[in-house]
Amino acid sequence: MRILVVGAGATGGAFGTLLQEAGRDVTYLVRPRKQEVLSRDGLRFVSPTGDRTHAVKTITGPDASGAFDLILVTVKATAFDGVVGEIGAFAGPGTSIIPILNGMAHVERLEHLYPGQVLGGLARIVATLDGDVVRQQTTLTSLTVGGLNGNPVPGEVAQALDVPTIAFSVVDAIVGALWEKWAFIAAAGIVNCLFRAPVGRILDAGGEPRILEAIHETEAVAAAAGHPVSDAGHAQAVGLLTEPGSAFTSSLYRDLSAGLPSEAEHILGDLARRARDLNVPTPLLDLTLIQIRASPQP
Structure with missing residues (x-):
């Protein structure tokens, strides 16, 4: 081909x-x-x-x-x-x-x-x-x-x-797989961009409850859209975003920190719009978008 x-x-x-x-x-x-x-x-x-x-x-x-x-x-x-x-x-x-x-x-x-x-x-x-x-x-x-x-x-x-x-x-279930990855990437973006730090430092500052809330928000949108995250996908998200001492940061956060064009609207903005259409509350997602949109853009 x-x-x-x-x-x-x-x-x-x-x-x-x-x-x-x-x-x-x-x-x-x-x-x-x-x-x-x-x-x-x-x-x-x-x-x-x-x-x-x-x-x-x-x-x-x-x-x-x-x-x-x-x-x-x-x-x-x-x-x-x-x-x-x-x-x-x-x-x-x-x-x-x-x-x-x-x-x-x-x-x-x-x-x-x-x-x-x-x-x-x-x-x-x-x-x-x-x-x-x-x-x-x-x-x-x-x-x-x-x-x-x-x-x-x-x-x-x-x-x-x-x-x-x-x-x-x-x-067969590619749409569900795409939603599952989107839910994780969005949760990681919320965590890193809202608290402006890698996962380990956020945990050290007492941020684990908020990390779990971010995961819950994005997975709730996926579920309301008809594509619930699997148990394995949820466990993987929790494991990656609550690992003590982790230097993990999302690509969205790295792009924003480097002053590069970011996928914030594509990843977070689109998810927030769907959440509103589905009547799913996403307070941490909304706060993250305000912070990103209010910051100087490249």
């Missing part, structure tokens, strides 16, 4: 490299500056398994490439609006589109634009972009895909993504 990876950041660069190393036909849709860097230097990927640089194929907009068989949307929510309108130039009637972002608004928007062609995608990887170098901190590399609205995952898509270096799986 011809695979288009939208974005060559931490997630796109990591998964794109692993797919390319497995012999898949991968092209990146990037901005002109990024194309210049990649054309000159290649894409460098540093992971626990090695440090390598590959020559890659790139495009910056509609050209003679035609439709791709599979499109992986790997940009952050802050860049999603800028690329969603460009995807159509590369999507034919048989193209499958898998967005790999946090939250749900992007899935619904793509499904509206490309009904029946969008699949749910859930990635687990710890990677960052260091300049133009993609660095993966741990060996965790998984990708879970599932159909939406009863549509199956095409066999050729599953075959293309099932490579030895990625723990790949197809599930």
Whole structure:
């Protein structure tokens, strides 16, 4: 299959490299500056398994490439609006589109634009972009895909993504899995952004009851939306966010602390809007949003 990876950041660069190393036909849709860097230097990927640089194929907009068989949307929510309108130039009637972002608004928007062609995608990887170098901190590399609205995952898509270096799986309840991850990421964002500290320091300051309240709030929204968090998912959230001495911080908090564009509205703002529609009280979520929105933005 011809695979288009939208974005060559931490997630796109990591998964794109692993797919390319497995012999898949991968092209990146990037901005002109990024194309210049990649054309000159290649894409460098540093992971626990090695440090390598590959020559890659790139495009910056509609050209003679035609439709791709599979499109992986790997940009952050802050860049999603800028690329969603460009995807159509590369999507034919048989193209499958898998967005790999946090939250749900992007899935619904793509499904509206490309009904029946969008699949749910859930990635687990710890990677960052260091300049133009993609660095993966741990060996965790998984990708879970599932159909939406009863549509199956095409066999050729599953075959293309099932490579030895990625723990790949197809599930039926992908929407529930996406909501479960969203509930955790939102709870972590509330905890770190509201108290402006890593988990261990918040616990030392007596914050455990508030951490548990944040988890309860986000999981209550998920449950009211018809996607209750599993017992295992709840236990994992509590374990990660109440571990004594933990240096854990959410990516949302790290972006805000660094003065970078953040996914606050996509992760927290959208969840708060849904909570209001569902009549679910979320006082800690609301306070966190006020603090973020009142702070100077990049």
